[in-house]
Structures are given as structure tokens and as C-alpha cells.
Amino acid sequence: MHEAADIEISRRGILVGGAATVALPAVASAEPGRASSVPQPPRMPIRLEVNGESHSLELDTRTTLLDALREHLHLTGTKKGCDHGQCGACTVIVDGRRINSCLTLAVMHDGEAITTIEGLGTPDRLHPMQAAFIKHDGYQCGYCTPGQICSAVAVLDEIKAGIPSHVTEDIIASIRPTNLEMRERMSGNICRCGAYSNIAEAMAEVLGAEVSGAEVSGESA
């Protein structure tokens, strides 16, 4: 489908080119309009702002943000797990909010600020959450890890912004960033290796470094 769109077009180019060199007159009489009679899926121009860089693309409208990042911008840190919003491996941060990049169309994000795992830190300058995942063994195979880390970074912002969760006992008061809060808020990120307890510990360490005391503001705009 759209993942293969670039390949398909180049292959068609080769086939047409090959036929033309072998039997140009026959092709000219028998094949006019052949390429245009195959309905082409609609495409649209789009500008994606990813990790501070602007990219102009023309994409099949069906292209998800996930496929745009991986197949067109070759930012393969963001992973495709279930492709249905159930596993969280594709989590990226758009305008400060974590979302499933598999369940949104690239054309819906023209000009929005997208942060992927590649934009959080680099091997030389790790994001504090990346460093904490390494320190606490927050992964085994690593496939879900980019999504886990993007989600974890956004979760701490959500707690600081006073956004309540299912396990928040008093939704009017300030939110206590407990281990239970971390686990509930991370339930959209599945880890089949089962590194959950270490992920929660990594998050607690980063939160401890960022927030003094156990309580953060419960106010929200």
C-alpha cells in the first residue's frame, strides 16, 4: 500500500522505460494513456515539522503519521507494533501531547511540532528519561522502548499539568505521583518482555529529579 508507493512508482517507471526501448512504435500505438488509466490514489502536499526540522512531502492521503515518519522521513526509531493503537510502540509527542502515530493521518499534522525518540536525545546527549531507562533496565528487547520513553516523558508533563487519572483518589486536590499513577498512565504502552516495574522506577527517578517533594499542582487551565 502506501509503504510501497515509492517502490511501485519506480518499478512502473522501469517497466515503461524497458518496453519503450525494446518496441517503441508498438508501445506508442498500443499503450497510450495506459499509465493514466490506472487510478492513482489521491496525494497531498504536506509540511511536517519533526524534531525541529521542516520536511516538505507529497503523500498518499492514507499515509499515517507513523508511516510518514518511518517510510518517508526514515526516522525508524518510532516503531510499528499493532498498527491499531493498542500497543503504544508508535507513541510520539505532537504539540506537547503523546499520541499513537499509527491512528492519525500525516495530512492532519501540517505544521505541527512532532517529537520522536530521535528528537528527545542522542547517544551522546541522552534525555534524562533515556538515561533512567538504561540505569533501571527499563527494557529487554527494546522494540517498545521508543514508545515507552516518549510516553513516559509526556506522562510526567501530564502529572505536572494536574491532569487526573483513573487512580487519582481526589481529582480536585494535587496529584501525588505514586507508582500506581505511573502504571495507570502507562497502560497504553505494552511491553511483552515485562519491564513494567523497571519503567515505573525510571519514571520515578526522573520525576524525583524534576519535582521537589511528592506533590505537584492540581490546577489546570
Add this chain to the structure above:
Amino acid sequence: MRPFTYERATSAQDAAAKAARMPGAKFIAGGTNLLDLMKIEVETPTHLIDVNGLGLDRIGPTADGGLRIGALVRNTDLAADMRVRRDYALLSRALVAGASGQLRNKATTAGNLLQRTRCSYFYDTNQPCNKRKPGSGCAAIAGYSRPLGVIGVSEACIATHPSDMAIAMRALDATVETVKPDGTARAIPIADLHRLPGATPQIETTLEKGEFIVGVTLPRPIGGTHIYHKVRDRASYAFALVSIGAILQKDGSGRIAVGGIAPKPWRVEAAEAEMPRGAKAVSSALLAGAKPTQENAFKLTLVERTLGAVMAQARA
């Protein structure tokens, strides 16, 4: 996914008019349910009308002391709004009981109301399903029906409406505001938005072709103890087997809406008169006429016991 053209609507009426005029057109807001279904070709729109960016993402007071919620307000923002947390806590509680953090960041108020059932036979295009393919039959009734509906269902369909948010809105007597393709406005009590399946389970709401939800209003706060109790197979990120949305007053009166059991948020006002006689009496009245399958008959008991727990929690 089938190919489609895409455009951004310029106003609510523009969106409604385009949706009415163009065959195969659908609105897209958060897209979390629609794209999921488009990938498996249960939904096959040929044109998408993006309704983000119409300025419908605001929450504000109404003239009579209630709250107006724009159709495009994200679930996260609605749950976190301090007015909602303070005066309509049931709504906050129901919202955060649903989906995952990532999904709540995209999912919208109107989209949540209009989401499709999660019946596994609706998703499986190799199976008959009267909702997906009218007249093809229902594989669920004699199949895996454990998560499905026990009341308000029909011989044609036993799918449930999966929303948690809608349960709270039903208990809160919300009103759904729409714009029709000709530009006229309509206010629909939430009780009348979703319809029962009968012989036409593919028709899920009373909305007309192209009619576009612009917002939801809540009447002025009624106080009371707000409880949303969701029973599910895992502690987080799962749909309800049974959920109870309750607003209970000190004098023993209250409102009860039930999720996970019916094709729409299930509330029977007459059953609420039974509150002084306890959970068993209320649930008997709520579930009168229920038609469970062998696999989901446990939900009748579960409603009664969950309601009992909710009423005990309110007294504590």
C-alpha cells in the same frame, strides 16, 4: 485502506453541507476509531472532511449556569477541566476510565459519542454482521457473546455502545447540539441520540445525513456524590463488562446510568425511584425485559452487585 480524498472544513455548516452532498464522505476528528476501522475496511469513506480547527475545542459556561463543551474538546482536556472535576466529577471519572492516555489526547467529545461498537464480529469482515453488512446475520448471538449486550438488544444485533463518557453524560442529562446541512441548529437530549438496533442495527443514531455535532451542554450542577465504577477484565485500558455511573444525593435519591450492557447508555428513570429499596430493586427495574445469552447472563448479577458497591461507597 481504500483511497480517499481529504479536505479541511471551513465551518460547521460547511462540514455538514459537504457531508450531505458528497456520497461516501465522513467527518474525521480525533480519528482514533475511524482510522482503526478504515485499516480493516469496515469503514470505507471515499472522502474525509477534517473538522479539526473549527474552533469547537472550547469549554465555557452557559447562560443558565451549566457548561458548554465544544465537539472537538479532547477527552484529556475535558477530564482535566477544573469546572468538570469540581461540578461534574462523574464525567471526569468516566473519561479517565476509558482508553489510554494517548487515545484520550486525540479522542474528541463528539467522536466519543459516535464511536462504533467493539463487538469482535463487527470487526471481523469474514463473519456475518447485520451492523456492518445489513441482512448478513449476527454471528455474535450464538458466538462469543460474553462482552456483549443484555438489554435493548434485538434478534439482529447484540452489540454494545462502548463509551464510558456517554454513560456520565446520560446521568448528567446532557444535550447534544448539532448543525444540519441547511444551517439550522438542533438540540437533542442525549437519551434520544443513540437508537436501539431493532431490525436496522446499521443505523446507530438519530442524526440526519450530514448533521454535525457542534457541542454538548450540561445543565447546572446538581451536587451529590459522583461515582463511576467500571468492571473490566484488566485494571486499565479495557472496555467495560459493566459500568455504573451514579450521582447519589444525601436524601437517598439518585441517578444511575449503566454501560457495557446495551446499544446505548442505559438509564431507566423509573428505576431510580426504587433507590430507597436498595440495589436489587433498582437493578430489577433497570434490567426488566433483559435478553441475555448464556455467556453474558452474568452481567445481570454484576449490575446488581456493582450498584450495591456504588451505593455502599456513597453512604460511607
